[in-house]
Amino acid sequence: MVVETGFSSPRTDAFPAGLRVLVVDDDSTWLKILEKMLKKCFYEVTTCCLAREALNLLRERKNGYDIVISDVNMPDMDGFKLLEHVGLEMDLPVIMMSVDGETRRVMKGVQHGACDYLLKPIRMKELRNIWQHVFRKKIHEVRDIESLEGIESIHITRSGSELFDDGHFLGGEDTTSGRKRKDGDNKHDDKDLGDPSSTKKARVVWTVDLHQKFVKAVNQIGFDKVGPKKILDLMNVPWLTRENVASHLQKYRLYLSRLQKERDIKNSFIGIKHSDPSSKDSNSGAGLHNSMNVIQDNVSNGSFSFSVNNSCVLNVDLKGHEGDVKGISSGPMAESKGTFSIDIPDPPRAKSLQISFDHSLGSVDSVVNLASFSSTDTVQYSWNEIPEIQFKQEYEPLQLENRTNQLPQPGLQHNLLTKYLQPTVSVSPGPSVTEKTATSSGFEVKPMCDKYRNNHIKLSSPTEAVGESHTLNDQVFEPICTTTSSMKSQDIIPNHLTESELSPRNLYDGVGVENLQLCWLQGDCYAMDSGLQGFDCTEYNNPTMIPEMPVHLYDAPRFDHEHLFDPMEYYVIDQGLFA
Amino acid sequence: MDIVNQLQRQFIDHSTSLHREGIVDDQFTELQKLQDENSPDFVVEVVSLFFEDSEKLLNNMARALEQAQGVDFKQVDASVHQLKGSSSSIGAMRVKNACIAFRSFCEAQNREGCLRCLQKVTHEYSLLKNKLQSLFRLEQQILAAGGSIPVAK
Numbered sequence: 001m002v003v004e005t006g007f008s009s010p011r012t013d014a015f016p017a018g019l020r021v022l023v024v025d026d027d028s029t030w031l032k033i034l035e036k037m038l039k040k041c042f043y044e045v046t047t048c049c050l051a052r053e054a055l056n057l058l059r060e061r062k063n064g065y066d067i068v069i070s071d072v073n074m075p076d077m078d079g080f081k082l083l084e085h086v087g088l089e090m091d092l093p094v095i096m097m098s099v100d101g102e103t104r105r106v107m108k109g110v111q112h113g114a115c116d117y118l119l120k121p122i123r124m125k126e127l128r129n130i131w132q133h134v135f136r137k138k139i140h141e142v143r144d145i146e147s148l149e150g151i152e153s154i155h156i157t158r159s160g161s162e163l164f165d166d167g168h169f170l171g172g173e174d175t176t177s178g179r180k181r182k183d184g185d186n187k188h189d190d191k192d193l194g195d196p197s198s199t200k201k202a203r204v205v206w207t208v209d210l211h212q213k214f215v216k217a218v219n220q221i222g223f224d225k226v227g228p229k230k231i232l233d234l235m236n237v238p239w240l241t242r243e244n245v246a247s248h249l250q251k252y253r254l255y256l257s258r259l260q261k262e263r264d265i266k267n268s269f270i271g272i273k274h275s276d277p278s279s280k281d282s283n284s285g286a287g288l289h290n291s292m293n294v295i296q297d298n299v300s301n302g303s304f305s306f307s308v309n310n311s312c313v314l315n316v317d318l319k320g321h322e323g324d325v326k327g328i329s330s331g332p333m334a335e336s337k338g339t340f341s342i343d344i345p346d347p348p349r350a351k352s353l354q355i356s357f358d359h360s361l362g363s364v365d366s367v368v369n370l371a372s373f374s375s376t377d378t379v380q381y382s383w384n385e386i387p388e389i390q391f392k393q394e395y396e397p398l399q400l401e402n403r404t405n406q407l408p409q410p411g412l413q414h415n416l417l418t419k420y421l422q423p424t425v426s427v428s429p430g431p432s433v434t435e436k437t438a439t440s441s442g443f444e445v446k447p448m449c450d451k452y453r454n455n456h457i458k459l460s461s462p463t464e465a466v467g468e469s470h471t472l473n474d475q476v477f478e479p480i481c482t483t484t485s486s487m488k489s490q491d492i493i494p495n496h497l498t499e500s501e502l503s504p505r506n507l508y509d510g511v512g513v514e515n516l517q518l519c520w521l522q523g524d525c526y527a528m529d530s531g532l533q534g535f536d537c538t539e540y541n542n543p544t545m546i547p548e549m550p551v552h553l554y555d556a557p558r559f560d561h562e563h564l565f566d567p568m569e570y571y572v573i574d575q576g577l578f579a
Numbered sequence: 580m581d582i583v584n585q586l587q588r589q590f591i592d593h594s595t596s597l598h599r600e601g602i603v604d605d606q607f608t609e610l611q612k613l614q615d616e617n618s619p620d621f622v623v624e625v626v627s628l629f630f631e632d633s634e635k636l637l638n639n640m641a642r643a644l645e646q647a648q649g650v651d652f653k654q655v656d657a658s659v660h661q662l663k664g665s666s667s668s669i670g671a672m673r674v675k676n677a678c679i680a681f682r683s684f685c686e687a688q689n690r691e692g693c694l695r696c697l698q699k700v701t702h703e704y705s706l707l708k709n710k711l712q713s714l715f716r717l718e719q720q721i722l723a724a725g726g727s728i729p730v731a732k
Binding site for chain 2: 026027028029030032033036040071073098099100120121124
């Protein structure tokens, strides 16, 4: 994999020259000397003599520095404290300096996350090589992402193998290598507590479980107020240390900021805004919209928006408007290649959209087009690996007549989203987010088809937990939004969706579902008009909203909207990053 | 040219003795190496900064130790620690060593011992300052005479 060495500075090609260093020292003599030395190394130097000032500088220019060098003894703030802050908030490598070379102190520095500890007097040759810390961090980032994919593929492989004869796992072949890398990268997962006299602590492996707990804790605390100690306490994992959590938090923040960046890019691509839905239902729509907004806000805040997104995806406003319904029913299973076909109920099968992409896992739930359900309409969920779609009884009105006799009748749970959730390795924020979303939108996340889940997806406990948390009030229907972004027949979808033949609203009156938001998990949100009030498809486009979607599932989607898949990667990254 | 040579020889002698007597160590040489066309007065500037800071610190220490009601040894120690760091920046070895000894007396909360150490540190500092100022003077003279400063090998 190509290691990205590009910093956000324009001098990447000259690396390490142009490395942006922030030096913090209350000793003006040293400050001057260090500045001179660093300049001689062709680094870009900023000096400040107060720790608080340094933090301000760092916060103001988030990506303005590559590395921080700080003295341990400073009047306004302990150097170790500064070190912690920088590590947590900015995730930059920090080098400590001191005239005091006592082992205890050096150890403390390392414990707090310093990537190096220099003894004064510092020679220029020591400064010349500080770029290695920046470089190393970059490499590890990349490795984390890779290992994430590897982990994901492992999970997918496990759960998907039962479903498919041949798994089109993107990461299939990477599983081993990813794994290997993962093991190798465990080194930097926890702090090397480097106590020479005591036994070395075992490396922390951030399993799905653990990461779930972690994210849950972070969510509870509130992203802005989070701190390793608080997280640690909440997580209640006896063997885990504060340092483990701190380093993991660093990576997590980094991950989220990456997500946000990508999301922003994606959103600019997928600006499928829903015009006012024809349905005048404001509640659900608004709710959904609100939740979407919530998601969006969270995302920008770097909070665990993906979980929110996830639940948001779960919230589908079903509007039983005539012609408003954008129902996309998954068509019969086209083939067992993990293709996902979306069948527009009313129109003959021929019109069905074939959205095929390789899924190794049936975790990708087909679009549930509730809106399109009409008494005569059939919603077919053809998911290769998921032969049947379960709908909750409450969706009686929703006649899932199997047009092609492929869909099981009501009684199936339609937790497409659940399906999505299933394979998820860590849908940690899920539970809390779900609730949050539910509150705002008034929808509750429906539980995934338990049956489905059990049969088809072997999920690790976290997922299960997530599923539970997503247990919906049966009264509320929360279809999963899947944009019927049939690559192949994009136009068809809208047409079909708007067709009044799609189920009338009465179907959903009982459930109070307003709009059916069909969102292509992949990203294209074809929430056709009415479906969602002000629902911005863009939200769905971000695969991070569907944490369970492993990237490799969409390995070779035959979507026209290829860009849709990028977001998925993020999710994968998420998975692997903290695994 | 004779003058220049003379001055240069003086400079070398002076420089050598500074090192030999342990008044400055390699760090000082490093400092001199850092001087270039971009910052022709780099060493002088840095040393000036050091003098400023050090004198402040020495005053702090003296004041703290004079407190009749009780010496705040923590404060004294903090100042000594700072001086230690500063002196290491220009390679003022003897000052630095004096500081190290000073710290142990601070830890022991030994006022007498501290006062003695303060005396020693002040003495070393004065010596250093004098010698460095002489060195700089010689440099100026050499340059004024059109010569170049000999570079330590």
